[in-house]
Amino acid sequence: MAEQRGQATVELVAALPALLLAALVALQLLAAGYALTLADGAAEAGALALASGGSATEAARAALPGWADGRVAVAVRGGEVTVRLRPPSPLAALAERLEVSSAASARPAP
Numbered sequence: 001m002a003e004q005r006g007q008a009t010v011e012l013v014a015a016l017p018a019l020l021l022a023a024l025v026a027l028q029l030l031a032a033g034y035a036l037t038l039a040d041g042a043a044e045a046g047a048l049a050l051a052s053g054g055s056a057t058e059a060a061r062a063a064l065p066g067w068a069d070g071r072v073a074v075a076v077r078g079g080e081v082t083v084r085l086r087p088p089s090p091l092a093a094l095a096e097r098l099e100v101s102s103a104a105s106a107r108p109a110p
Contacts, residue, residue: 024090024091027090028087028089028090028091028094028098031087031088031089032087032098032100034087035068035085035086035087035088035100036085036087036100036102038063038064038065038068038085039083039084039085039100039101039102040102040104041063042060042061042063042064042072042074042083042085042102043060043081043082043083043102043103043104044063044104045059045060045062045063046059046060046063046074046076046081046083046104047079047080047081047104047105047106048106050076050079050081050106051106051107056074056076056081057074057076060072060074060081060083061074064085067088068085071085071086071087071088072084072085072086073085078105079105079106079107080103080104080105081103081104081105081106082101082102082103083101083102083103084099084100084101085099085100085101086098086099086100087099087100
């Protein structure tokens, strides 16, 4: 019988790229889900501010953490506030292509 010492090590090294890719995909999915949750909260904060007569854009931006400053776009049309947010990404090329969006609406205060 031929000796098989080191076979497990070779198999692990061969599988390592697939494991790293799976980890990156899982991390990106978590980041996108987190960004969507943040966008939902920011859109709701903007709609509440709009309903009370305040600035929806300022309220939506204030509801987001600091890392989102350069990654967010807030639009107000009528009584609807839309927040578009690019989630963080470990890959720069992917970061520019991803975006989550959330909208909330409210009637202005009389």
